[in-house]
Amino acid sequence: MNSQQFREAAHAAIEEIIEYNETLPTRRVLSAVTPGYLAPLLPSSAPTCPEPFSQIQPDISAHIMPGLTHWQHPNFMAFFPATTSYPSMLAELYSAAFTAPAFNWLCSPAVTELETVVLDWVAQMLGLPEEFLSKGEGGGVIQGTASEAIAVCMVAARERVLGRMLDKEGLKDGTEEWEDRKGELRGRLVALGSEQAHSSTQKGAIIAGTRYRSVPAPRQDGFRMTGKNLRDVLERCKREGKVPYYLTVSLGTTSTCAVDEFEEIAEVLKEWPDVWVHVDAAYAGAALVLPEYQHLTKAFVHFDSFDMNMHKWLLTNFDASCLFVRRRHDLTSALSITPSYLRNTFSDSGLVTDYRDWQIPLGRRFRALKIWFVLRSYGIDGLQSYIRNHIELGELFHSLVKGRPDLFSVLTGPAFALTVITVVPKRPQQMRNASKPDPRHEAFTNDFTPDAEKQALLDANAVTKEVYELVNSRGEIFITSGVVDGTYTIRIVSANANTEEKYIRRAFEILVETAEEVLGKGEANGSAS
Amino acid sequence: MNSQQFREAAHAAIEEIIEYNETLPTRRVLSAVTPGYLAPLLPSSAPTCPEPFSQIQPDISAHIMPGLTHWQHPNFMAFFPATTSYPSMLAELYSAAFTAPAFNWLCSPAVTELETVVLDWVAQMLGLPEEFLSKGEGGGVIQGTASEAIAVCMVAARERVLGRMLDKEGLKDGTEEWEDRKGELRGRLVALGSEQAHSSTQKGAIIAGTRYRSVPAPRQDGFRMTGKNLRDVLERCKREGKVPYYLTVSLGTTSTCAVDEFEEIAEVLKEWPDVWVHVDAAYAGAALVLPEYQHLTKAFVHFDSFDMNMHKWLLTNFDASCLFVRRRHDLTSALSITPSYLRNTFSDSGLVTDYRDWQIPLGRRFRALKIWFVLRSYGIDGLQSYIRNHIELGELFHSLVKGRPDLFSVLTGPAFALTVITVVPKRPQQMRNASKPDPRHEAFTNDFTPDAEKQALLDANAVTKEVYELVNSRGEIFITSGVVDGTYTIRIVSANANTEEKYIRRAFEILVETAEEVLGKGEANGSAS
Structure with missing residues (x-):
């Protein structure tokens, strides 16, 4: 493809992207394809001869777009958002060049x-303590994802605590005795996260090859990890001869956007100085652009690392996970290996940063460009209005739900544009299938006991699930469900870049219509029986 | 930025990218900035108000381009190439959208x-055994980098061997006893790679939390790992009560593009069925598009995984590391964790692939698009001509070097467009500084012993290093050095997407001129003394 061909192809691609964005609301938010749809549409091997772009481009709309779930669609209210923006796309183009x-x-x-x-x-911009800035001993690095950030911190935490323990025992780094003892001690390490922490902490513990234990964060605590519950788990570990070395605290859990009790946790951990504390603020951390949320960062000065994804709520296309550490040496001392072919005067002088030593992979993309373009294109003011608008839309949705207590109950929220609701069952007899195990929801069925006092919960779970599944199967909006402390819930997030009030109101209408349908059907069945 | 503003900004960005590519040969290949050049040129915090693209774009040429090392420059002959192409950039743009x-x-x-x-x-296209295709038990997945692929395979290998060992001992998965014993056994595990394997294997072992041992691959074996040397290390591990569980074999080592003795290694490993063998073909694996190289894949049927970076030699912008495994279950059984909010009918049915269970991060970009665009835009024929051309240019460079035995000696190659050379010293007295320790080259200085029989080597190392440093400091071409088995070498790679015969001939001229200058200076000094 020569320059002129590229120019023409790029112009055509840009028109297609503009058209895609402008027609998003007319598309089905969740792809309707069935598994295996694509392979039969494509050749079974790469072509022998080159194809011109005029032959490749039509396959985007014909074969790729039908298989996309449109995360930019205004009716995408599932998971947490993954946003992009035109400035971000332009930066990605430069990065590729x-x-x-x-x-x-x-x-x-x-x-x-x-x-x-x-x-x-x-x-x-987020009001982090200045310890996390590069001018002192800390600094930031772009990781691919929040889960990668957790794995990196966990490996660094593991090496840090083992180093300290081996030092105390007076063993010499690199000797056979040192390695043997390191292996023994490693077997005692435990990574911690609350029950509500994202699953990537558990996966991180697998990668780092250590145990994992969860700290209770029950409903009565608002699904937050408290100092007391953490202390209980730490002390149990100690009694069992285990060594806690890492803890994820959450600013915005996945299920309910709960915020752990940072101050209490920091207080407890004064007695546990070897525990690396990582703040997982992957989604909700973006709200720290608002001064009214920045009080949350006060306790971070006691913690080791903080991570927030620009690619979730902040208009930057995937991937741009911003990890900050209080002591960059903690990362580099664990992850640095410099063979001769990677040595050079600048790196060896210590005057420059080599980010390969702050991450798992060696190579890295030019991802800072898109953050730069986004921050400049929106300005802090622009990002503040943007986030505030979403939080207000979440409050609107919440108020709508509160207006129909006959249909819905609010479990949590509105918190960071997330409201978590359940459907209120009308009559017990419609719930006959409630205790029927659903193989797709192991966690859900495991929580069921045939205990009579739980019947109300079972009933609510059954109708909530039915409403949820009907809504998604009809495809006008896309939402996600969750199971929190045995309660089946529907999560609605109003933080999509294309969200507007009319879409939030329409989503609420759909939920009302579907709930009335499901509950009415129950009533009809009830009368018939 | 609205649609019309995006259209205008994108057109401007495209013109700038075209101009960048067309003027590449006129730029300095290696950036000449000094550490810390950028911060003083930029504001110390993000702007409060939005800036238009017309204000952002000029900073690309003013502040960013001077700080780029131009990997696409025809005079970039360092490391291994990192290529891109117009079709790849277009796919990246769609991916961002x-x-x-x-x-x-x-x-x-x-x-x-x-x-x-x-x-x-x-x-x-690469002629991999069909076990690595998705139709059976294997399949491919795009990782960010070859080093990430190694870390993933190492974690999977660790879990696989521990699972087998614990099964044999009759312990029940998830019990406290099982976890305790797992910790003990983990401390005995050893990951292996040859001395010439890329450093990411050693880093992978840190991430996975296991020991690492290297297998000798000395000069007399062409820097290849042989079956015999591998067997020696395996047996030593056994005698010491260690458990080898993972091995990197290389198809194209970083220093010399050596290819390990796959058939011999496969034969030895028949007695070690618990060792996961990973083929690191990050760069040279691209040459497997040529039928004349595909005999190398025959032994892979005995190995567990294979990785090749499309983003090195195959015109796809970073990141696109193609990892193939023989049994995908080995990855997913180690890395799968499915909390309720990630459950859905399709995943639970087992009919679909969830690539999150094949990698360290949870989220992932749409990276397949660029591979698709590149394969179609070039066709297999196009990629074959492209790779063959580079290999021939490597042969040309080698023949030029061979024509000046007075100045240069070839250590290895041409192999996969890489030739590794040393400068031939003229007179012993110019080598006075040879044994002076250089803090930037620890590996280099460590290899030095004051042993007289090594004087010739010291002399050669000193002039080679001087020539290398002069060439790079002058900045017309960018090359890398390496230390192999105590020998200081210069590596020249002719696999850049913009390489042409004239650039290779000019690079040779520069090397000749610089070598003559350095050796002449020595002579002049010699006469004067």
Whole structure:
């Protein structure tokens, strides 16, 4: 493809992307394809001869778009959002043009230096303690995802605690005795997260090869981890001879956007200085752009790391997970290995940052560009209005739900534009199938006991699930469900870049109509029986 | 930024990218900025108010481009290449527009299904055994980097061997006893790679929390790992009560593009069925598009995984590391965790692939698009001519070097467009500084002993290093050095997408001129002394 062909192809692609965005509301938000739809539409091997772009492009609309779930669709209210924006796309295009596996400073100084600059901008914008800025001992690094950030911190935490323990025992780094003892001690390590922490903490513990224990965060505590519950688990670990070395605290849990009790937790952990505390603020951390949320960051000065995904709520296309650490040395001392072919004067001088030592992979993309473009294109004011609008839409949705107590009950929220609801069952007899095990929801069925006092919960779970499944199967809006402390819930998030009040009102209408249908059907069945 | 503003901004960005590519040869390949150049040029915090693109774009040429090391420059002959192409950039643009953290099939079926299709195309194109295709028990997945692929395989290998050992001992998964014993056994595990394997194997072992041992691959074996040397290490591990569980074999080592003795290694490992063998073909694996190289894949049927980066030699912008496994169950059984909010009918049915269970992060980008666009835009024929051309340019460079035995000696190659050379010293007296320790090259200085028989080597190392440093400091071409078995070497790679014969000939001229200058200076000094 020569320059002129690229120019023409790019113009055509840009028109298609504009048209895609402008017609989003007319599309089905959740793809309706069935598994295996694509392979029969494509050749079974790569073509022998080159194809012109005029032959490739039509396959985007013909074969790819029908298989997309449109995360930018205004009716996408599932999971947490994954947003993008035109400035972000342009930066990604430049990044692809300047492609480099910029594993050290010399490999492309701008890639490293812009990352340091914009992550300082982000840290300031979120009101993080200045310990997390690059000017002192801390700093930020862009990871691919929040789960990768957790795995990185957990490996660093594991090496940090083992190093301290081995030092105390007076063993010499690298000796056979040191390695043997390290293996023994590693077997005693335990990573912790609350019951409501994202599953990536548990996966991180698998990657790091350590045990994992969860800290209760029950309904009566608002699904928050408290200091007391944490202390109980820490003390149990100690009694059992285990060594807690890592803890995820959440600013916005996945199920309900709960915020753990940071101050209490920091207080408890004064007695446990070897526990690395990581703040997982993957989604809700974006709300820290608002001054009214920044009081939440006060306790972070006691914690080791913080992560927020620009690619969730902040208009930056995937991937842009911003990880900040209080002591960058904790990462580099665990993850740095420098063979001769990666050595150079600049790295060895210690004057430059080599981000390869802050992450699992060696190579890295030029991801700072899109954060830079987004921050400049929107400005802090623009991002504040944007987030505030979503939070207000969440409050609107919540008020609508509260207006129909006959149909819905609010479990949690509105919190960070997320409201978690259940459907209120009308008559016990419509719930006959409630205790029928559903193989798709193991956690759900496990929570069921034939205990009579739980009948009300079973009833609510059954209608909530039925409403949820009907809504998604009809495809006008896409929402997700969850099971929290045995309660089957529907989650509605109003933080999509294209969300507007009319879509939130329509989503509520759909929920009302579907709930009335399900509950009415129950009533009709009830009368017939 | 509205549609019209995006259209205008995108057109401007495209013109800038075209101009960038067309003027590449006139730029300095290696950035000349000094550490910390960027921060003083930018504001110290994000702007409060939005800035238009017309204000942002000029900063690309003013502040970013001077800090880029141009990996696409025809005079970039360092490391291994990182290529891109116009079709790849267009796909990246679509990917940014369709952004989604497509962690399971339902989150965007096209993202998963296109990945399965194009990775089957890649596997066929490279002549991999059909066990690595998705139709059986294997399949491919796109990782960010080859180092990430290694970390993933190592964690899966660790879990696989521990599972087998614990099963044999009759322990029940998940019990306290099982966890305790798992910790004990984990401390005995050893990951292996040859001395010449990429450092990411050693880093992978840190991440996985296991020991690492290297297998000798000395000069007399052509820097290849042989069956015999592997057997020696395996047996030593056994004698010491260690359990080897993972091995990286290389198809194209970083220093010399050596290919390990796959058939011998497979034969030895028949007695070690618990060792996961991963083929790291990050760069040179691309040459398997040529039928004349596909005999190398014959032994892979005995191995567990294979990885090749489309983003190195195959015109796809970073990141696109293609990992293939023989049994996908080995990955998913180690890495799968499914909480309620990630459950859905399709995933639970087992009919679909959820690639989150094949990798460390949860979310993932739509990276298959760019591989699809590249394979179709070039066709297999196009990629074959492209790779063959680079291999021939490598042969040309090698023949030029061989024509000046007075100046250069060839250590290895041409192999996969890489030639590794040393400079031939003229007179012993110019080598006075040879044994002076250089803090930047620990591996280098460690290899030095004051042993007289090594004087010739010291002399050669000193002039080679001087020539290398002069060439790079002058900045017309960018090359890398390496230390192999105590020998300081210069690596020249002719596999850049913009490489042409004239650039290779000019690079040789520069090397000749610089070597003559350095050696002449030595002579002059010699006469003067």
